[in-house]
Amino acid sequence: MTKIIEIKSRQVFDSRGFPTVQSNVKLEDGSIGTSIVPSGASTGSYEACELRDENSKYLNKSVFNAVENVNNLINNHLKGKDSLDQENIDELLINLDGTDNKSKLGANSILSVSIANCKAAAQSQKKEIFEYLSKDKKYKLPFPLMNIVNGGAHANNSLNIQEFMIRPDGANSFEECMQIAFLTIQNLKKILEANKMNTSVGDEGGFAPNLNSDEEAIDLILESINKSGFKPGKDVTLCLDVASNELYDGKNYSIITNKKISSGELIDYYSSLTNKYPIKSIEDPIFEDDWSSWSSLTKRLGEKVQIVGDDLFVTNHKRLDRGIEEKSANAILIKLNQIGTVSETLKTIYLAQDNNFNTIISHRSGDTEDTFISDLAVATKSNQIKTGSLSRSERVSKYNRLLNIEEILKNPGMSAI
Ligand code: 2PG
Ligand code: MG
Numbered sequence: 001m002t003k004i005i006e007i008k009s010r011q012v013f014d015s016r017g018f019p020t021v022q023s024n025v026k027l028e029d030g031s032i033g034t035s036i037v038p039s040g041a042s043t044g045s046y047e048a049c050e051l052r053d054e055n056s057k058y059l060n061k062s063v064f065n066a067v068e069n070v071n072n073l074i075n076n077h078l079k080g081k082d083s084l085d086q087e088n089i090d091e092l093l094i095n096l097d098g099t100d101n102k103s104k105l106g107a108n109s110i111l112s113v114s115i116a117n118c119k120a121a122a123q124s125q126k127k128e129i130f131e132y133l134s135k136d137k138k139y140k141l142p143f144p145l146m147n148i149v150n151g152g153a154h155a156n157n158s159l160n161i162q163e164f165m166i167r168p169d170g171a172n173s174f175e176e177c178m179q180i181a182f183l184t185i186q187n188l189k190k191i192l193e194a195n196k197m198n199t200s201v202g203d204e205g206g207f208a209p210n211l212n213s214d215e216e217a218i219d220l221i222l223e224s225i226n227k228s229g230f231k232p233g234k235d236v237t238l239c240l241d242v243a244s245n246e247l248y249d250g251k252n253y254s255i256i257t258n259k260k261i262s263s264g265e266l267i268d269y270y271s272s273l274t275n276k277y278p279i280k281s282i283e284d285p286i287f288e289d290d291w292s293s294w295s296s297l298t299k300r301l302g303e304k305v306q307i308v309g310d311d312l313f314v315t316n317h318k319r320l321d322r323g324i325e326e327k328s329a330n331a332i333l334i335k336l337n338q339i340g341t342v343s344e345t346l347k348t349i350y351l352a353q354d355n356n357f358n359t360i361i362s363h364r365s366g367d368t369e370d371t372f373i374s375d376l377a378v379a380t381k382s383n384q385i386k387t388g389s390l391s392r393s394e395r396v397s398k399y400n401r402l403l404n405i406e407e408i409l410k411n412p413g414m415s416a417i
Contacts, residue, residue, distance in 0.1 A: 001029040002083045002124050007113055009070035011063050014039055014366040015394040016203065019052075019062045023070050023112035025120045027083050033119030035372065037108045037337055038364035041203065042153040042162060042243045044288050044311030046319060048340040049099075051106025066109040073105065074113055083121040090114055090343035107340035114341040115372050129372065130405060133346075133379035140381040141174040141406055143167055144399065145239045145281065145360065146181040147389040148188060148224075149209070149217045150202025152243050154365050157198075157208045160255050163241035164206065164217050165386070166225070167280065170235035174406045178390075178399060180228070180236060185390050188224035203365040205389030205396075213257050218277055233278030241283035241386075245311050248287040263293040267300060274305050283308035283333060294328035306331045306358060315339040317348045324355045331358035333386065336373070349380045360384040367394040374401035 009023040014036075022036040039050060051066040077096050081089060093114060097105040122132035130139060148166050151159025168180035192199050192209055202208035211217050218238065225232045232238070244266075247253045252260035261269065263286060270285055282301075286293045288311040298307045310333035313319045323329055332352045336345045349359050361377040363386065377385045385402070388395030 001027070002031075002121065003028045004078050004081050004083050004117070004120075007070060007075040007078060007116075009067045009109065009112060011067055012036055012368075014368050015392065016041075016366040018366055019058055020366070020368065021063050021066050021070070021106075021108045021112045023109075023116045025083065025113060025116040027120050027124050029124050031083075031120045031124040033116040033121070033123060035112045035115035035119065036368040036370045037112045037115075038368055038370070039108075039337070039366040040335070040364045041366065042246050042311070044245065044314045044338065046288065046311075046314045046316060047101075047338045048107035049101045049103035050108050050337070051103070063106075063108060066106040069105045069109045070113055074109065078113070078117075083117050083124065086114075086118055086121065087343045089117050090341035093341060094344075102340045107337060110340045111337050114343070115336065115370070118342050119372070128405070128408060129375035130378040133375060138381065139378050139405075139409055140383065141402060141409075142361065142377040142382050142385040143169065143171070144177055144181060145384055145386040146185075147204045147206040147386075147395075148185055148221055150204055150206040151208070151214065151217070153246050154204055155202030155208035157202075158210045158212075159208075159214055159217055160247055160257070161214045161217075161240055162243035162246065163204065163283075164221060165239040165241070165281075166221065167237050167239050167384070168235065169237050169280070170230070174402055178403065180230060181390055183228040184221075184224050184230065184236060187227040188221060191220055191224055191227065201389065201391055204363075205392040214255070222277070237278050237280040239281035239283070239306075240279060241308075241310070243284050243311070245284065245287050263290055267293065267297050270297065271300060274301060279305065281306035281308060281331070284310045284312065286312075288312050291322070291326055291328055294323075295326050298327055298329055302327075302330050308333050308358075308360060310335070310362070313348075315345060315348050317344070317351050320348055320351055320357075324351075324357070329357070331360060333360050333362045334376075334382070335362050335364060336376075337364060345376070346380070349382065353380075358383055360386055363387040363395065363398065369394060369397050371397050371401035374398045374405065378402070378405050
């Protein structure tokens with residue numbers, strides 16, 4: 001009864017209004033799983049391939065070939081296979097593609113089917129997705145790394161750092177995390193308004209004002225934390241995603257306004273920044289190929305700061321293996337579409353956790369109403385999730401799902417549906 005009978009895909013749109021792939025997997029017992037894949041703007045070079053058409057109708061962004069691949073090749077190949085064997089389904093997809101970076105069928109087509117299959121299987125077992133995905137039926141709600149100010153490739157403003165985030169470390173429940181983040185964000189809005197600054201938001205829902213420097217953004221966020229009655233560094237800490245690939249010109253980094261600095265100077269800069277401010281996490285501080293500077297930074301700051309590899313690891317267990325060996329970081333950002341299947345993503349998460357790396361489940365800057373990552377975070381007991389600000393429904397939907405899960409876990413036997 002859990003055999004796949006049909007897989008169907010179509011082109012839909014993500015939060016930037018760009019085309020993306022939506023797929024349904026239907027099982028013999030009538031269960032249906034649906035998934036829509038996200039898409040990044042500041043992508044790492046080692047990510048799995050996102051297949052887009054060369055077609056001027058959609059400015060080379062359409063995904064009709066990826067959709068065709070699902071409807072024909074993938075549908076024919078997976079029909080009749082048992083949906084409950086996720087590893088086998090993913091292996092069949094990987095082998096059907098046959099390339100290292102999923103460039104034949106496209107990681108977007110493959111991932112949409114992989115996730116939709118997992119959801120259909122959970123439905124057939126009458127389980128919540130997080131329950132179905134869990135190895136040991138033990139769960140944990142993650143702390144949100146909540147975006148509050150957008151810069152870099154995610155906003156049309158003057159800020160170099162891509163994401164300024166707050167983490168409500170003092171909270172005792174997910175609901176309390178949301179309350180702390182809500183107050184801080186609303187107070188920042190008031191502060192920006194009082195300073196006659198722009199309160200429109202960037203791709204991930206954080207404010208995107210034009211400021212004189214990145215440090216000014218940090219000062220304003222600290223002001224909003226204090227105004228909300230919280231203690232910076234205790235109740236609320238700061239987290240950054242530098243997305244430094246975007247700031248690197250092959251030699252130097254442009255992170256400080258009107259100045260170019262070397263990797264050594266950059267490490268000194270992070271050291272002074274984390275001494276001055278309650279910054280507890282820095283993602284992609286160094287560009288993706290400079291492994292030795294990653295190790296130097298982790299050696300210098302890793303005891304007190306979470307050093308997160310996103311573009312460095314691209315959710316790929318082979319790159320993570322090297323990072324573990326070389327002590328390049330102490331945390332990994334997990335994005336399903338960087339690698340392309342649920343099984344490979346789980347493998348990377350558990351490899352990281354077995355080696356004492358924190359795992360942070362993440363959205364993409366172009367995201368959708370799909371909330372699978374919320375379930376993934378809870379199922380894998382990842383202690384953090386990064387899924388944007390408290391605005392824009394493609395971001396808020398993930399938080400809402402986590403609130404639902406928190407309620408389900410408090411009331412065993414109840415269902416959010
Ligand atoms: C990142 C992500 C998500 P993008 O760099 O961590 O915030 O951005 O999806 O554009 O790669
Ligand atoms: Mg990143």
